[in-house]
Structure formats: structure tokens, C-alpha cells
Amino acid sequence: MALSLVLGHGREHNILLPWMSYPLACSAGSCMSSSSAGAATHPKPPARARAVMIMAGVGVLTGLLSSIPSPLPDLRLDDPQILINAEGIPLHAGIAFGAGVAIMLWFWANRDLGKCLLVMALTLMGWLAAVNTANDVMTTVVSSELFGTVEGAKASREVVGWILAGLVGGGIGAGLTAFGAGIAAQALRRPEAWGVIVGTGTLVGLVLYPAARLDAVVLLFVPWQAAVAASIAYGLTRARA
16 A cells, blocks of 8 residues: 555555455455356256166166065054064165165265165165055955855955055155155146156056066066156256246
């Protein structure tokens, strides 16, 4: 400042303005650097087609793992009666699918480990709720008087039971999965996103009937998990209206 006074008023601005602009330029540069770093570390999914294919592949993988018979003994709660694990309905099916969804959301949506673990926990809860609700629906329909006592009535009740159990169980499992995924991914909280997930899970739940008839759980786990996972990717990449 003393130097600028000696040189006079005419030169003061020539010295002060460069001196004042230098820290402002540095500040702007540091801000740009911080913004670039933040953008580089912020997770985001790839293009829609690629994201859907990747998530469908993850669902196929977790579905195959889920189809492996459980090596653990059967586990049921008595009051209330809740099936936790059985050879053909393994607990690890919910764990595998929940882990697959949580890992992909960690890569594409949120690096908060706690939220991703919540995704896994709620997906596992969705699996348990779907299994037990489907079992209740099946038991209720088969034990009912639907179609009366005519020949073939029981077989018809079983068909209806499997279909309704698949629809209800698939919808419940997908609903809790969508709810959990929305904790980590804000884009999935929109009705047009979670609605697709729930609708897909409900519709694909129909494969429970052929899976049960053929005694092949792989026919249920692989298409259901692949379809629900793909619908999650669709919701993540859906453009906001």
C-alpha cells in the first residue's frame, strides 16, 4: 500500500488490481478443483441399457446361488410361525440377492456403507416376508372350500393357490426390496421407479407355479431376481420428469 501511495493515484490501480485478483483466481481454481474431484467420486450408474443388462446379470448370478440347497438344518419360529430356512427355501437366497443389490447400489448410487447394509437387511426381510406370506396364501386356498368337493377340486385349488402365492409373495418381496433400495438411491423413491420394481416382482412371481410343479426353485429364483434387479437399474437411470 505504501508503494502505491508513492507512485501516485494513477499507478495505484495498476498495482492493487493484480494483487487483489490473484487470490480470487486461486480461490476459483481451488473451487473448480474441488468440484471436479467431487464429481469424479460421486457414484452414478452407466447408460440405461448397460445398467439394466449388468443388473440382470447380477440377478442371474444371485439366483443361481440362491438355488443351491441349504446345508443348514430347517429353522422355524413357533410363535409366530415363521420359516427362516429350509433345504429348498434357503435363507442364503435372501442374503445373496440382498448383497448383490447392495453392492451395485454402492457402486452406482451411494457410498454410505450403513445405507447399503440397510438395503441388504430389508431385502432379506422382504425374502422372509415373501416366503411366509406365499406359504400362508397357499395353505389358505388349499384348505378352503373353493370349487367344492367335485373331482379335481383339490388340484384346481392348488393351481390357484400357487398362482396367488406367487403374485402376493413376489409383490411383497419386491416391495421391501424397493423400499430398502430407496434408502440408498433417491431416484428409486419416485413412484414411477418403485412402481416398476413392485409391478415386475408381482408379475414374475407367477413363475412360482411352474417352479413348484417341476420342483425346480431355479425356475423361480433366477428370473425373479434378474427381473427385479433389472427394474432397479431402470429406476436408477430413468430420467426425471
